[in-house]
Amino acid sequence: MNTRAGKTLRFIAVVLMLLLIGFGCYKLIMLFLPDNVNPFQPLRIADKPTFVTKTKINRLKSHPDECFAVLENSTLTFEKIEDQKTGENCAYKNVAMLQQSGISYGGDIVLKCPALVALAIWERHDLQPLAIKLFNQKIIRVRHYGTYACRNINNARQGRRSQHAYANAIDIAGFVLADGREISVLKDWGKDSEKGTFLTAIHQSACKRFSTVLGPNYNDLHKNHFHFDQGAWSICR
Ligand SMILES: [Zn+2]
Numbered sequence: 001m002n003t004r005a006g007k008t009l010r011f012i013a014v015v016l017m018l019l020l021i022g023f024g025c026y027k028l029i030m031l032f033l034p035d036n037v038n039p040f041q042p043l044r045i046a047d048k049p050t051f052v053t054k055t056k057i058n059r060l061k062s063h064p065d066e067c068f069a070v071l072e073n074s075t076l077t078f079e080k081i082e083d084q085k086t087g088e089n090c091a092y093k094n095v096a097m098l099q100q101s102g103i104s105y106g107g108d109i110v111l112k113c114p115a116l117v118a119l120a121i122w123e124r125h126d127l128q129p130l131a132i133k134l135f136n137q138k139i140i141r142v143r144h145y146g147t148y149a150c151r152n153i154n155n156a157r158q159g160r161r162s163q164h165a166y167a168n169a170i171d172i173a174g175f176v177l178a179d180g181r182e183i184s185v186l187k188d189w190g191k192d193s194e195k196g197t198f199l200t201a202i203h204q205s206a207c208k209r210f211s212t213v214l215g216p217n218y219n220d221l222h223k224n225h226f227h228f229d230q231g232a233w234s235i236c237r
Pocket residue numbers: 164169170171226227228
């Protein structure tokens with residue numbers, strides 16, 4: 001069968017075989033892979049993060065319904081905020097207000113859904129386990145400089161809008177341990193101490209949850225806080 005029809009038939013047979021193998025692989029993955037390493041299973045905040053977690057978080061950026069389903073299926077309490085223009089080139093789109101997570105933020109946190117999911121995963125799987133490991137106690141309070149602000153990058157008069165202009169970023173200044181001790185980015189970053197070790201480790205772990213993570217090593221404007229955002233750029237500094 002060296003005719004054109006023969007070639008077409010062979011092509012169809014190969015495509016069918018590949019589809020069958022693909023379907024078989026998919027079935028095997030669904031049957032045997034645990035949910036937290038299975039790229040086809042929805043993300044769950046409670047699941048221990050793995051190498052596929054960041055890919056799953058990134059996928060939520062273009063699938064808002066899936067993102068809000070992740071929040072619904074978690075222990076967080078939150079309120080969805082209606083999409084709205086909030087200023088010149090500033091807006092809320094797929095934004096939620098966090099009412100309760102495992103830690104107090106001293107007020108409502110307004111964040112775009114994928115940023116809130118990343119924050120919740122970081123809080124639960126990075127921040128608290130490390131606090132317990134290093135200090136033998138939990139963090140009870142996160143000190144921050146806010147999430148939403150209709151402004152440009154670095155507060156510059158001109159230039160691009162910051163991710164804060166879309167409620168897609170949070171600036172974290174420090175933490176309070178259960179015994180009242182304070183851990184401060186300004187005072188403890190870079191120090192050869194338990195607090196310094198803690199800050200370095202959670203900065204690194206934030207890079208696995210957020211797209212952009214900036215700290216005191218980035219520039220002087222960040223000497224007193226970590227900036228985490230879920231924008232388009234992948235930066236860890
Ligand atoms: Zn910031």
